Amino acid sequence: MKTDSAGKEKPPRLLILDDEVMTGETIARVADFDGFDARHITSPAIFFEQVTTWQPDILAIDLIMPEMDGVEVMAELARRGCQPRLIITSGVGSRVLDAAARSAREHGLDIVGVIAKPFSASSLRELLHKAMERGEVTAEDSPGERYLPQEASVEDLKQALTLDQIHLAYQPKVRCRTGTLVGFEALARWQHPQLGFIPPDVFIPLAETHGLIDRLTLQVIEKALDWLAEISSEATVRRVGQHVLQDILLSLNISARSLGNVALFDAILQRCRERDIAPQRIVLELTETGAMQDATTSLATLTRLRLQGFQLSIDDFGTGYSSMVQLVRLPFTEIKIDKRFVMTANDSEESRAVIRSVVELGRSLGLNTTAEGVEDGETLNYLNDLQCDLAQGYLIARPLPPDEVPDWFIIRESQREERRLVALSGLGLLDTPAEARFDRLTRLARRLFGVSTVLISLMDRDRQWFKSRQGLDITETSRDIAFCHKTLEGDQLMVVSDTHAHPLFHDYPGVTGTPFIRFYAGRPLYLRSGEKVGTLCLVDPAPRAFGEEDAKLLDDLASMVENELALSSSDGYDLHTGLLTQTSFREQAEAVCQVCRRLGLPMALVSARLEELPVINKRFGRDSGDRQLWDLAHLMTEVAEA
Structure with a gap:
């Protein structure tokens, strides 16, 4: 004020x-x-x-x-x-x-x-x-700020490149569903000693017009790759306490003017090799308009980059006029929804329609969708409901100077962990007796995969506690030596085919001693609010391969566990019989059908009904009818568990 x-x-x-x-x-x-x-x-x-x-x-x-x-x-x-x-x-x-x-x-x-x-x-x-x-915003930070033209000349830009005046800021990208960090976008910044802040929409066109864009791009990429190597180093991992930074992606903007310069992309690949950075961790972003200017050149260059392992993103999607045929032809891995639609989603049905269409298009083409310009929780919830994959914007973080990223990550992860622990506590499952509904699923998993041990683990603050266990006597372990603890750092299935050959796990107590783990596969368990509370994991004393079909089957079983977790905090069970309600039964039955279809297993549905229940209630009272229902439910449960 x-x-x-x-x-x-x-x-x-x-x-x-x-x-x-x-x-x-x-x-x-x-x-x-x-x-x-x-x-x-x-x-x-x-x-x-x-x-x-x-x-x-x-x-x-x-x-x-x-x-x-x-x-x-x-x-x-x-x-x-x-x-x-x-x-x-x-x-x-x-x-x-x-x-x-x-x-x-x-x-x-x-x-x-x-x-x-x-x-x-x-x-x-x-x-x-x-x-x-919305408060006061600076010219450097605000995406909607109107920049007055700066008196920057091409000579100023040449001098800036010579004197190393172009600096970088890094804006995080996270998963919409869970908030897990996925990567950063590197953004070029120019602070002129006399003219002050020169925005990218001023100096990028200046570089393109005067033949400086490739020089600028290579200088930016070299700095960004140096930063990525540092943020992924063992020293940073020890400082932040997580290994997820070793796998984060880095998005780099590429001008359409550079698409014909094969030498530039060869240099980028060489810079990655020099820093031991896998090209798969680099996302090269092109605007929709730029990518479509010369579709023939774009197709050849982008295909070559994909063959080398780079990921490709089409930026500002929805603002150009590309044909669907051209888009399908080009080998992109990501579509980024332009922030002008995202920032107006709360007020504009037209913007929401565009976002819905882009997310559906990305899903149908097997591409990740990223929403830029996410500034409030309402917008993030809307994107999550649409199953948009990734988000970036001021709600997550403003572009960060390189030296501020580790502290930002530590603080944010601490806040996310506290929210996760609150959600876990809300389930009311910690330190509770074994339950048939969970044990049934772990027994099934053990039989289907032929492993020695299957666990449903819940990750508490300092320990890993097993809600259901097959093939293991202990009920909990310390969190810091738990495989599942590392699984929860990411959002994907974690597979360790041979622990003896793994640099992180080869000296874990459970590997060098009882139960002598050689194989591990764990899939995070999600609540419907997005928090990861534990895992469904497979363990075996012998190394083994784990293929795509195995991963799909474990995912199906984990979904069934998640359905049970959802029932733990809802009214999914009938109060009188203890059986599933009609809605919950339908959800569980669909999950079981999915597993049976995947494995080609026969399935039977047994239906029982008390025809005279209304008469019993009327003649002998509702208590008698409830006892009849309870007896039937108890009988069916005993048969199912036999």
Whole structure:
């Protein structure tokens, strides 16, 4: 909040432009009641004068006005370099409102949101407070900030490259479902000694126009690879306490102007080899427009890069005009949804429709989908509901200087661990007796895989506790020597075919001593809220291979365990009989059918019904009927467990 000359806080200022006096005054009264200093103006000329002299924090603009419509007003605000945040109001349809908001953003204005007339006081208050919560942002950080043209010349850029003035920041990418860190995108930053911050959308085109883009790209990539080698080193792993950083991906932006330069990509591959970085950990990002400019050149270059192991991402997807045929032809591994759609998802049905379409397209083509510009939990939840794979944006972290990444990671993982432990405790399963519903699944897994030991482990703060165990006498181990502890650092199945040959596990106590583990396969167990609480794991004293079909089968069985975990904290069981409710039974039966189909196993369904139950309830009372149901349930349970 701003302060006056005496240091006293001043209320935020709202300036309203609306030719409808009643509407404008209503907005002003709602804002006044919520602590804003609001003024209503009906004339555009007076409005512009007030913008200059009164310096409001927020502007509320109606689109349809007789003297000068809202689109013209916003264009003039952009021409003047207007800094206040904008709220757009109108009685026109949502598509027109969305188009007006997009036009304003493309002019560099800071649009908080749109609100259709008639609107409620609560929805207006929500937008006003959202505008103030966004707070002050710097030119370097804000994706929606309007940059005034900088007087940077090509000579300035040449000198910056010579003097090593281009620095990097790293923005994290995480899984939407779990929040697990997947990688970082390297972003170039130029802080000129005299001109100040020069944004990428100024110096990148300058480099492309004057033939400096390959030199800039190689300089950026060399710095980024040096950083990746350091952040993946054993020293960093010991500092942060996790090995997940050894497998993180690094995304690097490539200009379309560079696609024809074979020598550049050969140099990138050589730099990876020199630093012992697998190309599979590098994601090369190209904009949709750039990738489609010369589809023939793009196809040849991108195919070669994929053959070398690099991953490929099509950036800013949804902003270009590529044909579906061209997209399918090019060997991308990832689609990135443009942040302009993601940042407006809460307010725009059109943006949500685009996001849905891109996620479905990515899934149908077997590509990862990444959403850029995720700034709030509501948007992240929406993306998770759509099963979008990855997210990056201010909600996760702003672009970080290289030396701040380890501390950011340590703090964030500590917070995630506390949330995970709360979710685990909420299950109410720790230190509880064995249960047939879990033991049935571990027995099945042991029989299907032919291993000596199968466990359902729950990872507590300092220990690994076994809710179900087949082939092992102990009930818990220390967490720091648990294979499953390492499994939970990532989101994928972890397979160790031979522990004696594994650099991390070869000297574990369970490998060098009882139970002499040589093979391990563990799949994380997820709650529906995304937290990982434990694993379903296979253990054997002999090394063994573990193929794709094995992985699918273990995944199916782990899903069945997750269904049981969900029932632990819900009303999935009938109170009288202890059997599954109809909905829960359907979920469990579908999972069992999936396993049987995968293995080609026969399956039978036995149905029992008490035909005279209503008569028993009526003649002898409901207690008698409940006893009949309980006896039947008990009999069926005994038969199933026999």
